[in-house]
Amino acid sequence: MRRTEQKTVPEPGADEIARRVERFCAAARRSGLRVTRQRREIFACLASSVDHPDAETVFAAVRKTLPDISLDTVYRTLRMLCDEALVTEVSSRSETMRFDPNMEPHHHHVCIRCGRIADFTDARLDERSLGQAARPLGSVIAVQVVAKGECRDCAKTVATKSGSSSARPGLPEGRKDRK
Amino acid sequence: MRRTEQKTVPEPGADEIARRVERFCAAARRSGLRVTRQRREIFACLASSVDHPDAETVFAAVRKTLPDISLDTVYRTLRMLCDEALVTEVSSRSETMRFDPNMEPHHHHVCIRCGRIADFTDARLDERSLGQAARPLGSVIAVQVVAKGECRDCAKTVATKSGSSSARPGLPEGRKDRK
DNA sequence: ATATCTGCAAAAAGTTTGCGTTATG
DNA sequence: CATAACGCAAACTTTTTGCAGATAT
Secondary structure (H helix, E strand, C coil): CCCCCCCCCCCCCHHHHHHHHHHHHHHHHHCCCCCCHHHHHHHHHHHCCCCCCCHHHHHHHHHCCCCCCCHHHHHHHHHHHHHCCCCEEECCCCCCCEEECCCCCCEEEEECCCCCEEEECCCCCCHHHHHHHHHHHECCCEEEEEEEECEHHHHHHHHHCCCCCCCCCCCCCCCCCCC | CCCCCCCCCCCCCHHHHHHHHHHHHHHHHHCCCCCCHHHHHHHHHHHCCCCCCCHHHHHHHHHCCCCCCCHHHHHHHHHHHHHCCCCEEECCCCCCCEEECCCCCCEEEEECCCCCEEEECCCCCCHHHHHHCCHHHECCCEEEEEEEECEHHHHHHHHHCCCCCCCCCCCCCCCCCCC
């Protein structure tokens, strides 16, 4: 199994992990954040993984080294890492479930400002050819392209009245993003 | 504003909505499901939308016609529609937040069986050219390609012992998907 | 030394479930 | 008329927050 291991994105070696942890510590200190055992372990856990763990999984892993760590510290640290752009959040679990009545193959444009999700299609985004690149990892049934940016309405809003955050074309009715 | 409206995926007309609702009723009856006012309204709301509403938004919209409808009926109906493959769930809020320490531009292969998320890269998936197709909808800052399929481990597992669902390579530690 | 971070516990937000009643087929 | 679906309320999960005490700089 090891000999045919397709090296799409190889598991990071100990040196690579150490380098990432070091980069994290430097970045943290540069931002005036304290480097604690908990944070170092949480980041190291993430840096040494290739399977994009969730908070509970990181918690379980770090607990082996730091048995007294709490789940909320993991959450807090993960959010901090995202804010510091040292880690990204996958699967855009932005807010709530969103549903799509369009069953034809298509792709999505997600507005980073209002959360609006709009469909688009493009013949050039042929599923078979796009999927090829992921084949070493497994079968490919469907390929979805998510383009993140600012929707036209939000761009218009910002252009008109500089930094107003009142108009939110994406979501009808008064919905809140985070508190 | 209306004259330059790029028709990527146009808002469905009344006839198209009626067609979708009819298709839904037929499919529901075919599956032995009852067609209630609530279900028809919920589906119609979804079918007439282009912005991928969430449960709360559907609830608010349907409430105008059916003031006594409850939020859990909306949730139940939406899940039913997903199960019947009449609607899809966007933004894969399937489980929990997942984090990614890899800050290089890359894409994801998501296993439909175990949920494992693996990275892959491909020069052909050039961000600039891929984003072009979504330009009519707004700016494009980042493009992410999500390939859904079965990861190698799951394919192996199924091949070995037909339909076993015990081995879940994607998530370490005993995690539950939905109870 | 002190301001930040941690751990505990409780709250908040979103979604699901149990149960008695309503209404579809 | 039998049975599926509804509405209500309460449970459950995941994530966030307030506060007293520990710790990095």
